[in-house]
Amino acid sequence: MNSRERFLAAVACEVLDRPPIWVMRQAGRYLPEYRELKARSSFLEMVRTPALAAEVTLQPIRRFPGIDAAILFSDILVIPEALGQPYAFRDGGGIAMDHRIETRAQVDALAGSDSIPDRLSYVAEALALVKKELDGSKALLGFGGSPWTLATYMVEGGSSKDFEKIKLLFYSDRATFEALLEKLTEALIVYFRMQIAAGADAIQIFDSWGGIIAGADYEEASLKWIRRIVAALPQEFPVILYAKGTAVHMAEQAASGIKVLSIDWTCELARARRALPPKVALQGNLDPVIMQTTPQIVAREATRLLVHMRGARGHIVNLGHGITPQASLENMHALVDTVCGWAGSRRAISRIRRNQPNP
Template identity: 45%
Template sequence: MLQNDLLLRTLRGEPTERVPVWMMRQAGRYLPEYMAIKNKYGFFERCQTPELAAAITIQPVDIVGVDAAILFSDILVVPQAMGLEVQLIESKGPILPNPIATVADLQRVRVPDVQESLGYVFEALKLIKQELNGRVPLIGFAGAPWTLLCYMVEGKGSKTFDKAKEFCYTQPALAHTLLQMITDTTIAYLKAQAKAGADVVQIFDSWGGLLSPHDFETYSLYYIRQIVAALKDEVLTIVFAKGAWQSLDAMAATGAAGLGIDWCIKPATARQFVGDNITLQGNFDPAKLLAPIPVIKKEVTEMLQAFGKGRYVANLGHGILPHVPVDHAKAFVDTVKEYKW
């Protein structure tokens, strides 16, 4: 039995005594306690060791007081499970040394048995659930197929992912085959996360905003829709497509319980796009957590007023930055918790 089910009630559209709050990337790099673990273990070692992943996931619940825990993992564990080598180089980001470029390359990619290749994630979820002991809900996640294709084709991070876009525009049949394989893997992965204890799952489309509305529908939303539909009866879903606010109405129509938005759209505009039957989540600029605490408190209060009462989860508009002071993150959370309508 959950002692704090604010997030779940808000996603279901039920009345709550206050707004729930959590932060994307809350389990990690801005916390000294996380850095102590990071200094001892490599990135994938942290992800693949259930005890480490559990400890990291629970840190922000204990230290910052958020209303939900989000699994410590990475979206690139899925390409890894599908047969691609993924390296995470500190301060440089992800490298996939053998990206997909041709039909022949696709032979190296498979739709895996997720229990076999991603079992460590489910073990971590079970352990976190046990250790949380009903304090707050647990959020699982995966990358959206388009965002994963970007890395699998580009071979590294990019601001524009031109190579990935060229791949889609010059070899559309190949792109759709790969996107469907990622989608099938992701559905199995998220269903297994729900079974292992995730109360909510979030689909991260970090690069959705690089596509035109038409291409977003073709290369991203078509596949996200499949994932949300497959999970509908098993777990609550939140879709977060950074920068793709022009397609918010279409995302709302997927049947997801919540939609994450970044800071480049006004709450009132987002609400106008999506209607009243879906929960909005966001949209504080993570860089604003570097402002003085009184400024953070003032801006968070203004954000809460702009979103209004009901069907709203306070969050950042993207992941928390590594150099945010912990007391600033705490000020963000506390301001939401103390806010009275």
């Protein structure tokens, strides 16, 4: 069984000797080869240039051969940009949109979903390059932001601390809010279909700001739009949903038609496994901070997770959020090696039960 087969078997909740592993943001700033490339090309240049995007996508696969899936190097904000709202990075950090979406007229002026194949053709080209390079050995993941998460950037005008503007739009002008979410949903459907046609084995939807909308409003603000996207994609195609800070909605998310629910680090994964339908796979969920400790601690905590999930079908090892730039290469090696070498050994289980670090 190669890595691609292992990943798809985990998605299908089949019995495996070990779970597959990949890491959110695995192509990024913690890798020296990425930093070298970025010194010559800006982030946006790398995203928009298929050969560069493919190279960055493949960098972690080359450095850590045990990784089972490659995720395309891109950005969720290519969708607003394609619709007519460019973005840039602030000097002090964070995202700055070219302008804010404040009125219904601005929403109506956004391009339609028919603009996506042409304006984002570079994404399909990058996927095709990576697909050819992988040659079926690793799973290839495409991705995009959820309509709600994209809308937060578009209405706030960039990164936000309080998300006041998007919440005000949701509560006080629902018609304009829904018009914006309709446009984003239709654009994402076209975008994801394009990624699938280019060779993606699965799509991950990042609802990164799903946790900022409270209680029952999460359904109306975010989840119902995700349901529509999943229903519009090919039947049984693997969709992974990552929604930070939304553990209270896990049951509803699992019933949305997705194949994999990615859990952040605040929720015990084994408990989530017991609470959710066995046909929905789970992904996660080590705290990314662990990747800044030592290889011994990483191995210990990864083994603890593997022990807790031992015997559970449908587990894809990942972090509970993206790997940080401060993570060390030694720790990433320790994580990948621990998972790839896992066999549920009595020694490993005994060590975890004694709560002792690896030697």
